[in-house]
Amino acid sequence: MQRDLEAQLIELLQRLQLESGHKLLDDEGQLIQRDFDENRGVRAAALSFGNSRPIRTVLVATSAAYSLTALRRLGKLLNLEIAAEICAQDEQNATAQLMNLLETDADLFLIAGGTDGGSQKALRTSIENIRVLLNTQPRIVHPQIVYLGNEALGQYAQKELDIGPNFHLAPNIIPVLGQEDLLAGWTALSAAYRRVLLQLVPGLSAVEQRLATQLLPSELCSGRMIRLLEAINPSGKGILSIHLGAESLNITAAQSGELISCELSSCPDPGQAQALQRTIPAECSLSEIKDYLLSRLVYPAYKPATRQDMLLELAWTCLRIQNGLQEVSTVFPEFDYQQGLGLYGAYEPIILSGDALKLLPSQAHILLMAIEALCPHGITTIVLDQDQILTALGALAAVEPLLPAQLIDSGIFENLATLITVTGPVSEGRKMIDLELDQGKDQMRGLVQVKAGEFKCLGLEPQSSSRLYLSPQSQVDAGMGQAGLGGWLRTSGGNLGVIIDARGRPLPLPGNAQEHAKKLQDWLNELEG
Amino acid sequence: MNTLLAKSHEQLLWPVTLEYSGKVLVGIGETLTTGQPVAEITLPDHFQVFDLVSSYRIHPSETDQYLRRLVGETIQAGDIVAQKPGLVTKIFRAPQAGRVVSIRDGKVTLALGERKHQALAPFPGEVVELIPGRGVVIALHAAVLQGVWGNGITGKGPLIAWDEAESAASMSGGLVYFEQAPSITRLRRFLDAGVAGFIFTTILPNIGISCKK
Numbered sequence: 241m242q243r244d245l246e247a248q249l250i251e252l253l254q255r256l257q258l259e260s261g262h263k264l265l266d267d268e269g270q271l272i273q274r275d276f277d278e279n280r281g282v283r284a285a286a287l288s289f290g291n292s293r294p295i296r297t298v299l300v301a302t303s304a305a306y307s308l309t310a311l312r313r314l315g316k317l318l319n320l321e322i323a324a325e326i327c328a329q330d331e332q333n334a335t336a337q338l339m340n341l342l343e344t345d346a347d348l349f350l351i352a353g354g355t356d357g358g359s360q361k362a363l364r365t366s367i368e369n370i371r372v373l374l375n376t377q378p379r380i381v382h383p384q385i386v387y388l389g390n391e392a393l394g395q396y397a398q399k400e401l402d403i404g405p406n407f408h409l410a411p412n413i414i415p416v417l418g419q420e421d422l423l424a425g426w427t428a429l430s431a432a433y434r435r436v437l438l439q440l441v442p443g444l445s446a447v448e449q450r451l452a453t454q455l456l457p458s459e460l461c462s463g464r465m466i467r468l469l470e471a472i473n474p475s476g477k478g479i480l481s482i483h484l485g486a487e488s489l490n491i492t493a494a495q496s497g498e499l500i501s502c503e504l505s506s507c508p509d510p511g512q513a514q515a516l517q518r519t520i521p522a523e524c525s526l527s528e529i530k531d532y533l534l535s536r537l538v539y540p541a542y543k544p545a546t547r548q549d550m551l552l553e554l555a556w557t558c559l560r561i562q563n564g565l566q567e568v569s570t571v572f573p574e575f576d577y578q579q580g581l582g583l584y585g586a587y588e589p590i591i592l593s594g595d596a597l598k599l600l601p602s603q604a605h606i607l608l609m610a611i612e613a614l615c616p617h618g619i620t621t622i623v624l625d626q627d628q629i630l631t632a633l634g635a636l637a638a639v640e641p642l643l644p645a646q647l648i649d650s651g652i653f654e655n656l657a658t659l660i661t662v663t664g665p666v667s668e669g670r671k672m673i674d675l676e677l678d679q680g681k682d683q684m685r686g687l688v689q690v691k692a693g694e695f696k697c698l699g700l701e702p703q704s705s706s707r708l709y710l711s712p713q714s715q716v717d718a719g720m721g722q723a724g725l726g727g728w729l730r731t732s733g734g735n736l737g738v739i740i741d742a743r744g745r746p747l748p749l750p751g752n753a754q755e756h757a758k759k760l761q762d763w764l765n766e767l768e769g
Numbered sequence: 770m771n772t773l774l775a776k777s778h779e780q781l782l783w784p785v786t787l788e789y790s791g792k793v794l795v796g797i798g799e800t801l802t803t804g805q806p807v808a809e810i811t812l813p814d815h816f817q818v819f820d821l822v823s824s825y826r827i828h829p830s831e832t833d834q835y836l837r838r839l840v841g842e843t844i845q846a847g848d849i850v851a852q853k854p855g856l857v858t859k860i861f862r863a864p865q866a867g868r869v870v871s872i873r874d875g876k877v878t879l880a881l882g883e884r885k886h887q888a889l890a891p892f893p894g895e896v897v898e899l900i901p902g903r904g905v906v907i908a909l910h911a912a913v914l915q916g917v918w919g920n921g922i923t924g925k926g927p928l929i930a931w932d933e934a935e936s937a938a939s940m941s942g943g944l945v946y947f948e949q950a951p952s953i954t955r956l957r958r959f960l961d962a963g964v965a966g967f968i969f970t971t972i973l974p975n976i977g978i979s980c981k982k
Contacts, residue, residue, distance in 0.1 A: 342815070368871065375870065376812065376813055376880050378791075539917070
C-alpha cells in the first residue's frame with residue numbers, strides 16, 4: 241500500500257511551484273518543458289534515484305587476482321548485493337558453475353574477462369552458461385549483462401547472448417595487466433542498473449516519462465560531483481563525502497583523479513548492540529540499546545525523544561560510519577583508513593549529508609560525531625551539505641554542465657569547522673603546539689597553547705578569513721607535512737570555528753560511562769562556547 | 770515506511786503473480802479458494818553440461834558426428850545423447866528426463882528434472898484482472914489491518930483475541946492478537962501449539978529479533 245511514485249512527484253512539483261512562485265506545471269499537471277521562459281517552465285529536468293534495496297548481482301571474472309578484484313571494486317560503486325562470484329579459470333566444471341548461477345536468482349551480471357588478448361576459453365564457457373540460464377529461466381525482471389572486457393570477446397558475448405538492450409558493452413576495465421580503469425565501466429553499469437530499477441520499482445518509468453529524462457543512480461551523480469570538486473580543489477587534497485541515509489550509507493572519495501565509492505546497506509542492527517554499548521556515553525543496558533535499534537528499524541523516521549535516545553543515536557551514527565569506512569578500506573586500500581587509528585588519507589573538505597544527520601540535535605553534535613567516527617589526521621575542513629544538493633547537481637550536470645561549477649563557486653555547503661589534529665609522543669598535559677591567530681589588521685593577534693589530551697575550539701566569525709601560525713613541538717605532527725614542521729595556515733571561519741584536536745589517535749574514550757558522558761559534555765561545551 | 774491501517778468493509782485488490790513468465794490458470798470472474806494456484810511455470814530442476822571434446826578426445830568441429838540429439842529435443846532417462854563408436858563404444862545417456870538446451874563449443878547442456886513454481890491465492894476472492902503470463906488481481910471485501918512491521922512470513926487462520934482463561938491449544942491454527950507484549954516463553958508455547966501467526970500492539974526487542982529469525 242505504498243503511495244504511487246508519480247503522485248509523489250506531482251505533489252513535490254506543486255510544492256516547489258508554490259514556494260518558488262515559478263510556474264512549473266501546466267493546467268493538465270504536466271511539467272512545462274517546451275514553452276519555457278523566465279517565469280514559467282524549465283529548460284530541462286534531471287532525475288537521480290537512490291535505491292535502498294540492493295540489486296542481486298553475480299560477478300564473473302577470469303582471474304581472482306585481477307579481474308575479480310576489479311569487479312568487486314566496481315560493484316561497490318552502486319548498491320549491489322553480490323549473490324555469487326564466479327572465477328571462470330578456477331571453476332571445477334561447467335555444470336557446477338551453471339548450477340551456481342541458477343541459485344543466485346540475480347538481476348545483474350558483471351563480466352570481466354581480463355586483459356585484452358588474454359585467454360578466452362574459460363570465459364566462453366561462462367558466457368555460454370549465462371546464455372543457457374537466460375533462455376531457460378523466463379524471469380519477469382530481465383537480467384542485465386554488463387561486459388567489461390576482454391574486448392576480443394565483447395562482440396561474441398553480445399551475439400551469443402542476443403538479449404538486445406539488456407546487454408551493455410563497456411571498455412575493458414583492465415586494459416593491460418596491473419592497470420585498472422573502473423570509470424571505463426561506469427556508464428554501462430549505470431545504464432544496466434537503471435534498467436533493473438525501472439523493472440523493480442513500480443511507477444519509476446512513469447516518473448521518467450513525466451520529466452522527459454532518464455534517471456541516474458544517485459551514487460553516480462554524487463561521484464561525478466566529487467570528482468569535479470577534486471579536480472578544482474586548490475589544496476590539492478582529495479575530497480570525501482559521507483551520505484547517511486536512513487537505511488544506507490554512501491562513502492565517496494576522489495583522490496588524484498581516481499574515484500573510491502562504496503554504497504552500503506546500513507539498517508539499524510540489534511545484533512550490534514554490544515559493540516554500541518562500549519561507545520555510548522551513558523549507562524545503557526543491552527536491552528535498552530536493542531529496543532532503540534529495533535524502534536529505528538521499524539520506524540526509519542524515528543526521532544530521539546530523550547537524552548538517552550540522543551546519545552544512542554549519536555553512537556549508532558558513529559558506528560555506522562566506522563563500519564562503512566572499514567568496508568571501504570578493505571576494498572580500496574588506497575583510501576588509507578585504519579580502524580581505531582583513523583583516516584590517514586588527506587581529504588579536504590569532508591562533506592557530510594543525509595537525513596540521519598537531522599536526527600542529531602546540533603551542529604556541535606554532528607561535528608563531534610564525525611570526528612569520533614573518522615578520527616582524521618592532519619588538517620581538514622568539515623562541511624555540511626544540508627539540502628543534499630551534491631547529488632542533484634551531479635544529475636543536472638548531464639543536462640546543464642555549467643550549472644554545478646557556478647553553484648559551487650557561490651558556496652553551497654555550510655562550513656562547520658576547520659579541524660587541526662595534532663599527534664605525537666607527548667604525555668598528557670604536556671605542551672603539543674603553540675598557535676598564533678591573525679584575524680586581520682584591526683584585531684589583536686591571539687596566542688593559544690594546546691596540551692596533549694586537549695580539545696580546543698578557536699571561535700572565529702563565520703565567513704571570515706584569518707591566518708593561523710602553527711608551531712608544533714619537535715615530535716608533534718600538525719599536518720604540515722612532517723613532525724615538528726609548522727607554518728602559516730589560511731582558514732575561513734566555519735560555524736564552529738577552528739578546532740585543535742590533541743586527544744590523540746586512537747581516540748582515548750573513557751571506559752566508564754559517567755566519565756565518558758562528562759568528557760562528551762566538556763567537548764560539546766568547548767564547541768558551543 | 771508502513772503506516773498503521775485499520776479499515777472495515779474495504780475492497781481489497783491484491784495482485785498475485787509469478788516471478789517468471791508462465792501460464793495463468795484461472796479466468797476473470799472466477800471465484801478462488803485459499804491456496805488455489807492462479808499461475809504456474811515448470812522450470813528445469815538442474816542442468817548437466819557434458820564436454821564431448823574432452824570426454825571423446827575429439828576436435829570441436831567433429832562434435833556433430835557423434836551427437837544423437839538436437840537442441841530443443843526432449844529426452845527420457847537413458848536416451849542416448851551422444852555416442853562415439855569404436856573398439857569400445859563411448860555412450861553418453863541422459864541421466865534423467867529433460868531437454869537438450871544447448872550445444873556449443875563441443876559441449877552439450879541438458880536441462881533435467883522439473884521444478885514447478887506456482888502463485889497461490891493467499892485468501893478467497895474473485896479474479897478481477899488477468900496479468901498476462903504472470904498472474905491475476907484478486908478482489909474481495911474485507912477488513913484491512915496493516916501493521917508497521919512484519920517478519921515477512923505469511924500465515925492464515927481465524928483472528929482470535931488472546932484470553933488468559935483459554936489454553937494455547939484452543940488457539941491452534943489461529944492468528945492470535947495480544948493487547949500486551951507477551952513473554953518469549955509464552956510465545957513459544959503458542960507456537961508449539963500450532964498457532965498460525967501473532968498480532969502485537971507492541972513488542973519487546975528480544976521478541977522482535979526472535980520473530981525475525
